[in-house]
Amino acid sequence: MDHAATTAADPDVITAMLPYFRESFGNASSLHTLGQEAKKALENAREEVATLIGAKNDEMIFTAGGTESDNIAIQGVAHRNRKKGGHIITTKIEHPAVLNTCKHLEAQGFKVTYLPVDKDGLINAKDVESAIKEDTILITIMHANNEIGTIEPIEEIGKIAKKHSIPFHTDAVQSMGKIPVNVDKMNLDMLSISSHKIYGPKGVGALYIRNGVKLEPLVHGGGHEKGLRSSTENIPGIVGFGKACSLAKGKLETEMQRLTKLRDTLIDNILHNVEESYLDGHRTKRLPNNVNLRFSAIEGESLVLSLDAKGIAASTGSACSSKKLEPSHVLMAIGLNEVEAHGSLRLTLGRWNTKEEVEYVCGVLPEVVGRLRSMSPLWHK
Amino acid sequence: MYSQKVMEHFQNPRNMGEIKDADGIGKVGNPVCGDVMQIFIKIEKDKNGIERISDIKFKTFGCAAAIATSSMMTELAKGKTLEDALKIARGDVADSLDGLPPIKMHCSNLAADGLHAAIKDYLSKKKK
Numbered sequence: 001m002d003h004a005a006t007t008a009a010d011p012d013v014i015t016a017m018l019p020y021f022r023e024s025f026g027n028a029s030s031l032h033t034l035g036q037e038a039k040k041a042l043e044n045a046r047e048e049v050a051t052l053i054g055a056k057n058d059e060m061i062f063t064a065g066g067t068e069s070d071n072i073a074i075q076g077v078a079h080r081n082r083k084k085g086g087h088i089i090t091t092k093i094e095h096p097a098v099l100n101t102c103k104h105l106e107a108q109g110f111k112v113t114y115l116p117v118d119k120d121g122l123i124n125a126k127d128v129e130s131a132i133k134e135d136t137i138l139i140t141i142m143h144a145n146n147e148i149g150t151i152e153p154i155e156e157i158g159k160i161a162k163k164h165s166i167p168f169h170t171d172a173v174q175s176m177g178k179i180p181v182n183v184d185k186m187n188l189d190m191l192s193i194s195s196h197k198i199y200g201p202k203g204v205g206a207l208y209i210r211n212g213v214k215l216e217p218l219v220h221g222g223g224h225e226k227g228l229r230s231s232t233e234n235i236p237g238i239v240g241f242g243k244a245c246s247l248a249k250g251k252l253e254t255e256m257q258r259l260t261k262l263r264d265t266l267i268d269n270i271l272h273n274v275e276e277s278y279l280d281g282h283r284t285k286r287l288p289n290n291v292n293l294r295f296s297a298i299e300g301e302s303l304v305l306s307l308d309a310k311g312i313a314a315s316t317g318s319a320c321s322s323k324k325l326e327p328s329h330v331l332m333a334i335g336l337n338e339v340e341a342h343g344s345l346r347l348t349l350g351r352w353n354t355k356e357e358v359e360y361v362c363g364v365l366p367e368v369v370g371r372l373r374s375m376s377p378l379w380h381k
Numbered sequence: 382m383y384s385q386k387v388m389e390h391f392q393n394p395r396n397m398g399e400i401k402d403a404d405g406i407g408k409v410g411n412p413v414c415g416d417v418m419q420i421f422i423k424i425e426k427d428k429n430g431i432e433r434i435s436d437i438k439f440k441t442f443g444c445a446a447a448i449a450t451s452s453m454m455t456e457l458a459k460g461k462t463l464e465d466a467l468k469i470a471r472g473d474v475a476d477s478l479d480g481l482p483p484i485k486m487h488c489s490n491l492a493a494d495g496l497h498a499a500i501k502d503y504l505s506k507k508k509k
Contacts, residue, residue: 325484374397378412
């Protein structure tokens with residue numbers, strides 16, 4: 001249950017991709033039949049991705065993934081508009097792909113405002129408006145948070161950005177395919193998405209850029225993707241991504257309902273059956289598949305490994321599980337202290353998780369938490 | 382990430398628990414860092430009159446490495462004389478577990494520190 005980390009490619013996605021490795025392996029820039037076949041597949045996939053988010057085909061560029069899309073969007077607009085000003089608005093809970101890109105720009109002389117969130121991880125749109133200055137050239141705020149699942153008021157923020165004529169980017173890597181995403185309804189100028197989060201292959205993503213928004217490219221070369229992302233296109237990957245998007249569109253409504261039900265079962269059951277357990281992130285403005293819990297007196301890495309031994313894949317925001325031994329910045333931003341952040345557990349459901357699997361997790365979790373608590377000098381019972 | 386020995390000790394820790402009338406208790410680490418260990422020891426004189434750790438138990442809040450190093454340390458320490466137990470160095474626990482990722486070495490350090498703290502506690506109580 002770690003689908004926020006990555007997903008298995010849907011069997012239909014793999015079927016769609018296979019011909020493009022050998023039989024139709026052409027380079028989409030070639031003039032001959034083989035090349036033109038690849039070009040056709042590329043443009044077909046572009047339409048499939050654009051359709052999922054309500055964009056025009058020519059507003060989509062393909063990238064190597066969500067991280068790259070974030071980089072192209074943020075650095076692209078920043079460098080293009082350097083002369084107009086150097087101020088960027090973002091939030092404290094963005095994915096490192098956005099945060100570290102902003103930090104990189106700060107080192108180059110840009111100024112960045114990192115807006116705080118409330119205890120549920122929600123951004124207040126009024127705070128965005130208050131942060132706008134004369135030299136603000138970009139607002140970048142994620143649609144839904146990858147750790148705690150909170151869904152931000154993007155439509156409202158988009159209206160504000162539009163009012164002030166500031167380009168507005170959202171990282172929709174976690175929300176796409178799980179909840180409705182529409183670039184016009186959400187008043188977006190740019191949007192980053194990733195294939196491997198929606199049952200497509202890894203190594204491919206896309207960036208929506210509204211016609212009229214100008215960027216400086218990061219990757220220079222043959223001029224592919226409107227000059228914004230040169231490189232021979234990863235046709236199999238792109239075809240897979242397109243297929244994943246068209247599958248996601250077809251299943252959106254039913255999956256939203258099904259996953260929300262399973263999610264709520266997990267949340268209600270665990271909170272009820274495990275003492276001193278808490279939910280992090282907004283209870284209802286929340287991704288349909290995201291469960292983020294906290295258990296006192298135990299540590300997240302040992303919890304994840306104990307669940308792994310029982311056949312359950314999960315993740316944690318605990319410091320001990322990170323490369324830098326620092327607790328999750330998202331948990332810190334919602335007001336948890338380091339001790340509280342240690343006991344965090346994230347379960348994220350996916351297309352093939354069943355009611356039986358959810359029941360299994362509900363049965364196993366109290367046992368696993370109990371074992372770790374029996375070992376813990378911080379558990380008082 | 383972890384060796385088989387570490388995972389073994391994590392899944393099946395040895396000497397986990399408390400000793401109600403412990404002769405020495407060592408408390409190390411802190412909840413902010415994410416590692417807290419409590420080591421309980423019982424001391425008895427052997428047939429030559431030398432004090433040995435006759436029983437040792439641990440309680441640990443922490444990651445798999447913290448739990449495994451606590452467990453391994455108690456195995457290394459049990460039955461040893463106080464002198465030998467004090468010689469159990471920070472790296473010894475990690476070595477016995479076939480190594481730890483560099484980022485987790487501090488857990489091994491903590492386990493040894495916990496043992497030494499328990500022995501110091503016993504010795505200071507003895508003086509009284």
